[in-house]
Amino acid sequence: MNRLAIELPGLSLKNPIMPASGCFGFGKEYARLYDLSKLGAIMIKATTLETRLGNPTPRVAETSSGMLNAIGLQNPGLEKVISDELVWLEQFDTPIIANVAGTLTEDYVEVAKHISKSKNVHALELNISCPNVKCGGITFGTDPSIAAELTAAVKAVSTVPVYVKLSPNVTDVGEIARAVEAAGADGITMINTLIGMRLDTRTGKPVIANGTGGLSGPAVKPVALRMVYEVAKQVSIPIIGMGGIANVDDVIDFMSAGASAVAVGTANFVDPFVCPTIIDQLPEKLDWLGLNHVSELTGRSHR
Amino acid sequence: MIQQERMRVISQKEIAKNIFEMTLSGQLVQEISSPGQFVHIRVSDSYEPLLRRPISIASINREAGQFTMIYRAEGRGTSLLSLKKTGDEVDVLGPLGNGFPLNEAKAGDTVVLVGGGIGVPPLYELSKRLVEIGAKPIHVLGFHSREVVFYEEKFRELGETHIVTVDGSLGQRGFVTTVLSELSKDFSMYFTCGPVQMLAAIQNMFPDKKGFLSFEERMGCGLGACFACVCKTTEQAEADYVKVCSDGPVFPAGVVQI
Numbered sequence: 176m177n178r179l180a181i182e183l184p185g186l187s188l189k190n191p192i193m194p195a196s197g198c199f200g201f202g203k204e205y206a207r208l209y210d211l212s213k214l215g216a217i218m219i220k221a222t223t224l225e226t227r228l229g230n231p232t233p234r235v236a237e238t239s240s241g242m243l244n245a246i247g248l249q250n251p252g253l254e255k256v257i258s259d260e261l262v263w264l265e266q267f268d269t270p271i272i273a274n275v276a277g278t279l280t281e282d283y284v285e286v287a288k289h290i291s292k293s294k295n296v297h298a299l300e301l302n303i304s305c306p307n308v309k310c311g312g313i314t315f316g317t318d319p320s321i322a323a324e325l326t327a328a329v330k331a332v333s334t335v336p337v338y339v340k341l342s343p344n345v346t347d348v349g350e351i352a353r354a355v356e357a358a359g360a361d362g363i364t365m366i367n368t369l370i371g372m373r374l375d376t377r378t379g380k381p382v383i384a385n386g387t388g389g390l391s392g393p394a395v396k397p398v399a400l401r402m403v404y405e406v407a408k409q410v411s412i413p414i415i416g417m418g419g420i421a422n423v424d425d426v427i428d429f430m431s432a433g434a435s436a437v438a439v440g441t442a443n444f445v446d447p448f449v450c451p452t453i454i455d456q457l458p459e460k461l462d463w464l465g466l467n468h469v470s471e472l473t474g475r476s477h478r
Numbered sequence: 479m480i481q482q483e484r485m486r487v488i489s490q491k492e493i494a495k496n497i498f499e500m501t502l503s504g505q506l507v508q509e510i511s512s513p514g515q516f517v518h519i520r521v522s523d524s525y526e527p528l529l530r531r532p533i534s535i536a537s538i539n540r541e542a543g544q545f546t547m548i549y550r551a552e553g554r555g556t557s558l559l560s561l562k563k564t565g566d567e568v569d570v571l572g573p574l575g576n577g578f579p580l581n582e583a584k585a586g587d588t589v590v591l592v593g594g595g596i597g598v599p600p601l602y603e604l605s606k607r608l609v610e611i612g613a614k615p616i617h618v619l620g621f622h623s624r625e626v627v628f629y630e631e632k633f634r635e636l637g638e639t640h641i642v643t644v645d646g647s648l649g650q651r652g653f654v655t656t657v658l659s660e661l662s663k664d665f666s667m668y669f670t671c672g673p674v675q676m677l678a679a680i681q682n683m684f685p686d687k688k689g690f691l692s693f694e695e696r697m698g699c700g701l702g703a704c705f706a707c708v709c710k711t712t713e714q715a716e717a718d719y720v721k722v723c724s725d726g727p728v729f730p731a732g733v734v735q736i
Contacts, residue, residue: 200703204724207480207701228710228719233696235706240525242698246705249719393525421525444699445520445528447571448482 179457179469181215181436183413184361185298185336186270188215188436190454191469192426195417195440196221196274196300196340197246201260202267205447211267213451218364218438219260221276221302224285226252231384236373241394241419242441243371245385248276248305253286261293270297272338276305280328288332298335301326301360304342304367306389316342316367319354326358336361338415343369343395343402352406363406364415364438366399392441395419400432404476407433421449423456427464430472480574480701481506484567488544490560495625497596498560499536501546506572510538510545513603514577514671514692514728517547518700520569521558530571531555532697532723534671536599536629537606548599548628574700575727578604578669578690585612587666592654592680594620594672600692602629604669605636616640616665618657620672624648655679678736689731695722710735 179190194205196218202211211217229249236243250256256273264271273296277283287299303316303325315325322339330337339355341348343366352363368389373382381387399418407414416434420426421442429437442449461469485504493499506517518530536548551560562568577600583589589608593601598619605615617639621627624647633639640657641649650657654676663684670680671692681689698704702724709720715733720726726734 198704200705204699204701204703208482226718229705229708232706232708234708235696235698235704237527237529240528242528244698244704244706249705249708392528441528444704445525445530446482447699447701 178461178467179454181470183415183435186216186272188270190215190457191430191436192450192454192457193218193272193415193436193438194443194450195438196302198440198443201256202264205443208447209451212269213454214269215436216270216272216297217264218272218274218300219256219264220250221248221274221305222250222253222256222286222290223248223276224253224282226250226255233382233384236382236388238371238373238390239394241390241392243373243383243388243390244368245383245388247385253289257290257293261295265295271295272298272300274300274302274340275329276302280325283325284328284332287329287337291333291335296335298361299329299333299337300364301329301337301339302367304340304344306342306344306368306370306387313342313344316351317345319350322351323354323358326355326360330359338362338364340367341365341402341406342367343398343418348402349405349409352410356410356412360412362413362415363410364417365406366395366402366418369395369398391419393419393421396425400428403429403434404432407474407477421445423453423460426453426457427460427472430469431475433474433477435470435473479509480572481509482569482571485570487562487564487566487568489564490562492560493548494628496551497548497626497628498551499546499548499628500559500562501544502568502570503542503544504570505543506570507538507540507543507545510535510573512577512580513538513607514600515573515575516727517570517572518574518697519559520571521555523569527555527558529698530700531559532574532700534600535573535603537603548596550596571700575723576725578692578728580604580607580611582667582688582690583608583611583613587613588616588664589613590616590618590658590661590665590668592618592658592668592670592672592676594654594676595622595626597672597676597692597694598629600671601669602632605633609636616661618642618654618661620654620676621648653679655683658683674736681731681736690728691731691734692728693722693726693734697723699723
């Protein structure tokens with residue numbers, strides 16, 4: 176028995192650990208360091224219909240135990256992602272979760288329709304929460320009815336299950352979660368980054384060219400954990416939890432709060448081997464907790 | 479191949495004001511292939527500060543399994559790094575990036591090496607290698623003032639060396655371009671590393687010369703995955719953009735929009 180295997184809509188995971196979208200590119204850089212087949216899944220960088228060159232630099236700024244980024248969804252566009260990146264990823268025995276972004280509903284629908292047909296794409300992650308683009312992104316993720324409409328539109332064309340990535344930049348994250356569940360979402364991924372700012376103390380001006388950026392890293396973990404805990408109580412679809420996960424104990428916490436699997440984001444930049452390291456450490460942690468299977472962790476906080 | 483290793487500090491000393499020279503020992507040294515590559519250093523085992531610091535390699539001693547890097551203690555990260563003592567361990571990821579293309583130079587070539595401030599260190603290993611293949615390096619090294627000048631004698635041992643300071647407290651007064659404008663144009667190519675304004679000025683000064691520029695940018699992962707350090711390219715380039723960490727940090731003159 177594989178103590179780490181998890182079954183989720185569309186996804187048979189060898190283990191519940193996957194790199195988060197935007198923190199792993201399309202895998203090429205990390206494939207030079209370890210075998211990507213070891214991962215539970217890979218959430219690829221957000222894909223838009225057209226090629227995007229992203230925001231001006233500086234795009235990142237370090238903060239206390241975290242970082243701000245405003246990359247701006249830079250990606251080669253749908254066509255190249257399908258013909259180059261996804262085909263290259265076929266060499267690994269790892270399901271791909273394709274992060275889908277856009278400006279208009281039609282953009283999301285178009286990307287979802289085509290990318291969901293790729294052989295190794297087993298699920299979509301609907302990016303309605305990117306804080307760093309002027310249109311689309313977070314505007315879809317802060318209004319429950321708009322989020323629901325988009326979810327339904329994408330569900331109608333996708334050939335694989337659809338997970339919706341929630342923004343923490345809302346008053347009531349549970350309301351959005353319930354809305355997308357009612358609209359047919361197969362799962363939820365959460366959280367995206369928190370909108371933040373860093374100023375140059377000397378000039379008083381923002382360090383990031385975009386002005387604001389998305390905060391990630393260990394600094395956001397308590398916020399993310401609380402939100403996963405909240406949403407787990409309110410929906411019955413599975414949650415892939417993320418937000419500041421950097422070690423195996425963080426994984427235990429997110430799953431206890433209600434996540435069925437987790438994604439590791441910013442920590443990949445600090446320790447590029449963090450995902451395989453956590454995967455290797457999980458069985459020992461389960462022993463320590465007296466658990467047979469990793470799925471027994473899910474929702475411990477609520478029992 | 480890129481490795482992550484806890485390397486041992488062999489020595490660390492302040493060689494100019496806030497400028498530190500640190501020698502590290504470990505397996506990773508054998509992987510360094512060209513001068514101009516860099517390492518990504520985690521200065522603390524905690525998450526504060528969180529990100530690694532990219533630092534260029536100043537010299538490599540493959541036989542001893544050691545490399546030396548020179549950095550300026552400026553922010554939180556590099557200040558913490560400057561506190562490391564002989565025998566301490568440092569978490570190093572590297573070698574990263576593509577260095578200066580040594581095969582562009584051949585015996586007998588005169589090669590101009592231009593460095594600005596903390597952009598000077600990678601030129602030292604480069605100069606040593608150029609001397610080894612029989613090329614003749616000429617060094618033009620710019621600093622802010624006398625108190626931050628380093629490696630003057632070491633560069634002089636390798637070839638003609640011009641020091642220039644903004645305030646004139648050592649060597650010529652002015653910028654590297656001041657010296658370059660007086661230098662004979664009879665050289666084969668130039669290699670340069672320093673602030674982007676300096677790189678732009680040099681590139682404009684020698685539009686007909688073969689040149690290679692080493693850039694610096696704020697970095698996240700250092701591997702090419704996070705898209706923090708992208709630069710726009712000119713029509714000369716194949717791609718719309720390049721990543722300084724993994725496509726560079728060294729690029730042929732004219733490729734990056736500056």
